[in-house]
Amino acid sequence: MGANSLHTPPPPQESxxxxxxxxxQSRRVRLxxxxxxxWNHVVTGLAIxxxxxxxxxxVAILVYLIYKGTSSLNLAFFTKIxxxxxxxxxxMSNAIVGSSIVLALASVLGIPVGIAAGVYLGEFxxxxxxxxxxxxxxxxxxxxxxxVMGIAAYALIVxxxxxxxxxxxxxxLAIMMVPTITRTTEEMLATVPHxxxxxxxxxxxxxxxxxxxxxxKTASPGIITGCMLAFARVAGETAPLLFTAFGNQFWSFKLxxxxxxxxxxxxxxxxxxxxxWHRLAWGGSLVLxxxxxxxVTLVRIYANRGVLKGAS
Amino acid sequence: xxVGIDVENLNAWYGSTHTLQDISLNIPANHATALxxxxxxxxxxxxxCLNRMHETNPIARATGVVKMGDVDIYEDxxxxxxxRRVGMVFQRPNPFPTMSIYxxxxxxxxLNGFRNRAVLDETVERSLKAAALWDEVKDDLKKKSGASLSxxxxxxxxxxxxxxxxxxxxxxxxxxxxxxxVSTSKxxxxxxxxxxxxxxxIVTHNMQQAARVAENTGFFLNGKxxxxxxxxxxFTNPKDKRTEDYITGRFG
Numbered sequence: 001m002g003a004n005s006l007h008t009p010p011p012p013q014e015s016x017x018x019x020x021x022x023x024x025q026s027r028r029v030r031l032x033x034x035x036x037x038x039w040n041h042v043v044t045g046l047a048i049x050x051x052x053x054x055x056x057x058x059v060a061i062l063v064y065l066i067y068k069g070t071s072s073l074n075l076a077f078f079t080k081i082x083x084x085x086x087x088x089x090x091x092m093s094n095a096i097v098g099s100s101i102v103l104a105l106a107s108v109l110g111i112p113v114g115i116a117a118g119v120y121l122g123e124f125x126x127x128x129x130x131x132x133x134x135x136x137x138x139x140x141x142x143x144x145x146x147x148v149m150g151i152a153a154y155a156l157i158v159x160x161x162x163x164x165x166x167x168x169x170x171x172x173l174a175i176m177m178v179p180t181i182t183r184t185t186e187e188m189l190a191t192v193p194h195x196x197x198x199x200x201x202x203x204x205x206x207x208x209x210x211x212x213x214x215x216x217k218t219a220s221p222g223i224i225t226g227c228m229l230a231f232a233r234v235a236g237e238t239a240p241l242l243f244t245a246f247g248n249q250f251w252s253f254k255l256x257x258x259x260x261x262x263x264x265x266x267x268x269x270x271x272x273x274x275x276x277w278h279r280l281a282w283g284g285s286l287v288l289x290x291x292x293x294x295x296v297t298l299v300r301i302y303a304n305r306g307v308l309k310g311a312s
Numbered sequence: 313x314x315v316g317i318d319v320e321n322l323n324a325w326y327g328s329t330h331t332l333q334d335i336s337l338n339i340p341a342n343h344a345t346a347l348x349x350x351x352x353x354x355x356x357x358x359x360x361c362l363n364r365m366h367e368t369n370p371i372a373r374a375t376g377v378v379k380m381g382d383v384d385i386y387e388d389x390x391x392x393x394x395x396r397r398v399g400m401v402f403q404r405p406n407p408f409p410t411m412s413i414y415x416x417x418x419x420x421x422x423l424n425g426f427r428n429r430a431v432l433d434e435t436v437e438r439s440l441k442a443a444a445l446w447d448e449v450k451d452d453l454k455k456k457s458g459a460s461l462s463x464x465x466x467x468x469x470x471x472x473x474x475x476x477x478x479x480x481x482x483x484x485x486x487x488x489x490x491x492x493x494v495s496t497s498k499x500x501x502x503x504x505x506x507x508x509x510x511x512x513x514i515v516t517h518n519m520q521q522a523a524r525v526a527e528n529t530g531f532f533l534n535g536k537x538x539x540x541x542x543x544x545x546x547f548t549n550p551k552d553k554r555t556e557d558y559i560t561g562r563f564g
Contacts (some may be wrong), residue, residue: 043552090351127370128369178359193406195404195406196406196408196409197403198368198402198406198447199402199406199408199470199473200408200419200423201365201368201395202363202365202399202474203395203396203398203399203419203420203423203473203474203477204392204393204394204395204396204397204424204477205392205419205420205423205424206392206418209423209424210423213423214408214423218408218409218410220367220410268419
């Protein structure tokens, strides 16, 4: 474009490269465009391929579980307790209820402690020695194998009480939930812009109130995701329950008695030599995965209600 | 009604940096006072000392006397109380993103435990009207998030939010610097209205803006206040050579 184009704009046909007929463009321009076009498609293709690689195993597991597990799902599966060896039929109702009780207990114990520790790290402990120690402990705790958690809960609670219990199982799972929740809470609080905290301070809102009603609320979608991740992770854990909740062939609703849990029951059935029990193990696995997905989805829907138009 | 502010020997530090050095001035009640000066000269730090916001930064500290009417804000009151009496509008609009427009404006009252619906409704309407935003948002007060408004609307909502707690002083830290000219002129019109009821301190990089809205102007340079006088005097006949250089655009 020449200098005079400032005063007399050239006709639109020649003003932009893209408008010029293809044959009038130089070879270099055309080659360049072809290369960019190609490269764009290659990279998009790679991204789609990676997505498929990520999703494929999940879909494969689900399909296989549905294929293997649906045949053993009937009314008895959800209403009956396990049948004694040799007798046909039986279900996992007590294990489903037992898992729910243990997980509810783990969430009630683990989520408040995890969030509170995260709030301390994110809002009050900046640069303090204690915060560094807490952060380090959380990271180490995150890497502790789940069976070690089970042994710890066994030594601290089961040995002391002299019997297996739903309570000790819940505690073992709760300890596993805490570090994940703490670290996600801290990270999510760090994403809340400082300007929003200042807005609250500027209105004469005390710090504790700002943290509760402004900062935590702004970060809540991320914190809820963290809690759900922690929940889903411990929901399928078998090892920490082996010598804490222990498992139970019968109904039990008491926290101070051994209690059945889906992963434990699946473990027992899968190791058995009976085809009938193998089928039940597949059914149990399907139910476990569906329960986890359902609870995560429900919490998401509940958390998203009342989100306003245009909220970021 | 607004209240005047007397500042005597105010000094402020960030870590070891002495950002404000011996500032003394009288800010008259129910007037707009503008603070001008190049970036980093301490204007923002100065207004942040007036509502004790400065000390929310753990490495910051301040000494000196700031009197709001009869109250020495560093001696006689706690910072949270002071911030209810001295409202603040920030450089960038900072709405609470999870709250509706209504809740944003009512937040100062609600977060301090105030629950009376009728009074809240009335306060929200009055504050939004005072901030010249009521007509634009009255239909989706509770439906839309405060973050869904345009930048200029958000800033007026933030002004309404500050007015809702019924302060006596309004500090504005470059309130229009992130806004387009139309929104800017709306904010300036607003300042004219507001100074009948509130004492206004406005930090600005825009000297025309200072000339338009403020009766008095202070010129800051390198942490010191070089000159403080009526706006007319500062812009037509400054006493200090450095003020003259700055307002004629020779530096800064």
